Amino acid sequence: MTGGSAGGGGGSGGGAPFAVTVPEGYRVGDWEVLGPLGTGSFGSVYAARHVGPEEAALPRRAALKFLSTGTGTPRRAAYLRELAAREVELLSRLRAPRLIRMYETLTVDDAGRPDLDGAAVLVLEEAATSLDALLDEGPPPDGPALLAGICEGLAQLHGAGWLHGDLKPANVLLMADRSVRLADFTMAAELEGTHAYAPAFSTPDYTPPELLWPEVGERGLQVRPSADIWAFGVLAHVVLTGTYPLPGGTPAVRRDAAVRYALGEEELRLSPHLPPEWAQLVTDCLSAGHRERAAFDAAGLAVRVRAIADTGRPGRRARVRRGPSRRTVWSSLAAAAVFAAAATVYALWPDPGVTYGYHRCPAGEVCFFSEFNGNGEMCHWAGDDEDWLTGRTRCPWSAEQPVKSVFNNNQERTEEIAIAYWRGPRFVPDATELKRRTDRAGCTDVNQQGNLKGDYKIRSHSWLPGCDEDQAFPRPTVTESNL
Numbered sequence: 180m181t182g183g184s185a186g187g188g189g190g191s192g193g194g195a196p197f198a199v200t201v202p203e204g205y206r207v208g209d210w211e212v213l214g215p216l217g218t219g220s221f222g223s224v225y226a227a228r229h230v231g232p233e234e235a236a237l238p239r240r241a242a243l244k245f246l247s248t249g250t251g252t253p254r255r256a257a258y259l260r261e262l263a264a265r266e267v268e269l270l271s272r273l274r275a276p277r278l279i280r281m282y283e284t285l286t287v288d289d290a291g292r293p294d295l296d297g298a299a300v301l302v303l304e305e306a307a308t309s310l311d312a313l314l315d316e317g318p319p320p321d322g323p324a325l326l327a328g329i330c331e332g333l334a335q336l337h338g339a340g341w342l343h344g345d346l347k348p349a350n351v352l353l354m355a356d357r358s359v360r361l362a363d364f365t366m367a368a369e370l371e372g373t374h375a376y377a378p379a380f381s382t383p384d385y386t387p388p389e390l391l392w393p394e395v396g397e398r399g400l401q402v403r404p405s406a407d408i409w410a411f412g413v414l415a416h417v418v419l420t421g422t423y424p425l426p427g428g429t430p431a432v433r434r435d436a437a438v439r440y441a442l443g444e445e446e447l448r449l450s451p452h453l454p455p456e457w458a459q460l461v462t463d464c465l466s467a468g469h470r471e472r473a474a475f476d477a478a479g480l481a482v483r484v485r486a487i488a489d490t491g492r493p494g495r496r497a498r499v500r501r502g503p504s505r506r507t508v509w510s511s512l513a514a515a516a517v518f519a520a521a522a523t524v525y526a527l528w529p530d531p532g533v534t535y536g537y538h539r540c541p542a543g544e545v546c547f548f549s550e551f552n553g554n555g556e557m558c559h560w561a562g563d564d565e566d567w568l569t570g571r572t573r574c575p576w577s578a579e580q581p582v583k584s585v586f587n588n589n590q591e592r593t594e595e596i597a598i599a600y601w602r603g604p605r606f607v608p609d610a611t612e613l614k615r616r617t618d619r620a621g622c623t624d625v626n627q628q629g630n631l632k633g634d635y636k637i638r639s640h641s642w643l644p645g646c647d648e649d650q651a652f653p654r655p656t657v658t659e660s661n662l
């Protein structure tokens with residue numbers, strides 16, 4: 180359910196094993212499966228055509244969501260039944276323009292397929308794509324308008340007395356006309372006064388701090404609508420900038436940053452390219468405490484977001500578009516309007532090539548950056564390197580520019596492998612020897628990241644069995660005084 184790249188967060192079909200496998204041509208009710216559309220953890224969605232007698236209330240094509248029955252333990256099966264019941268309950272009771280529509284529900288009756296037998300099938304209106312898939316292709320040209328639609332969906336949901344509980348790009352669908360539909364209501368819950376009870380489950384990047392390590396009671400997790408507001412704040416930052424608003428190259432590191440942020444020990448790292456009105460809106464949505472966040476209800480936010488989106492105010496930095504110009508073929512007024520929106524978003528997204536943020540650092544590698552917080556130029560290696568200027572992997576900018584931040588991105592490792600970095604070339608690859616040397620600039624343990632305190636021109640780095648306590652980054656061992 181988590182995703183490394185901004186905008187990820189599970190859900191789409193690309194490469195992920197399908198939770199429920201259904202072959203082409205499979206019949207359920209009056210529907211025949213045409214092919215896969217996407218999968219999540221609890222269900223898989225297939226395009227289907229109606230093969231029964233024509234019915235006014237049913238479209239010719241639909242998306243069939245097969246909810247997993249769970250072939251594991253009875254406890255898991257009960258959990259999956261509860262998730263299915265939540266989604267069916269919400270979709271059969273609520274119909275609103277920005278919520279995906281459900282036409283009917285079916286149950287698979289197929290003793291020959293024990294994995295499918297008894298599965299609930301939701302017959303949904305078929306969307307063209309998901310926001311998750313869209314973000315994989317780069318900045319959506321109409322990001323602000325999409326955000327306005329998403330916020331309207333949230334307002335419709337909250338207005339009806341429900342909260343979503345798992346708002347993220349994979350759960351935002353887009354129709355062929357680019358209108359938005361909120362989907363996947365397996366975590367949705369009906370409000371009982373100020374809060375609702377939801378299953379203890381979340382997608383870390385979109386979960387507010389108060390729910391990261393919550394107490395789970397007998398009825399589940401106590402969730403408030405302000406949790407969806409937090410998720411919307413993260414999503415808006417991701418859609419507009421392609422990055423997360425909290426620092427970190429992995430969901431786990433960003434989750435820890437969210438907790439530090441709630442404790443007042445960390446700040447939001449909003450993209451410098453975000454225009455002030457968006458920055459203020461994201462900051463409001465990401466108020467650290469749920470009480471402060473409750474001041475920003477979805478209906479009020481929807482009005483604000485729509486107003487910002489409709490203004491189409493350009494970002495602070497004008498960007499030259501890349502690639503062959505499409506402007507010549509866009510002569511109509513409508514196309515001009517789309518282009519205006521596209522120009523706005525290109526201005527908001529980081530420069531291609533020189534983007535920023537720790538998330539760029541490939542898993543299993545160590546990365547050094549020319550700016551604080553993983554920004555600016557980046558050099559990265561999977562192992563040690565004796566000389567960044569003449570060695571195997573080179574880092575030309577480091578000849579002139581100091582390294583300002585580091586990320587030792589080895590999330591899969593369990594051993595205590597650390598990285599030492601050196602002001603000179605050709606370190607001596609022996610831990611005892613290294614300790615005696617004087618040109619060591621610093622050391623990071625696995626998965627540590629942060630800013631260096633001095634202007635270090637680093638020339639080499641090496642793997643170590645582990646950082647000394649007093650050398651471990653980000654303790655202030657790397658200062659001007661030990662240069």
Ligand SMILES: Nc1ncnc2c1ncn2[C@@H]1O[C@H](COP(=O)(O)OP(=O)(O)OP(=O)(O)O)[C@@H](O)[C@H]1O
Pocket residue numbers: 180189190191192198216217218219220221222223224242244279303304305306307308309311349350352362363364365
């Ligand atoms: N109505 C639809 N039309 C087209 N594609 C859809 C539709 N509903 C879902 N999908 C695709 O299927 C994917 C999985 O659907 P969904 O998120 O509802 O499943 P899930 O198992 O409940 O997910 P999660 O693991 O996020 O809880 C979506 O990300 C989307 O790509």
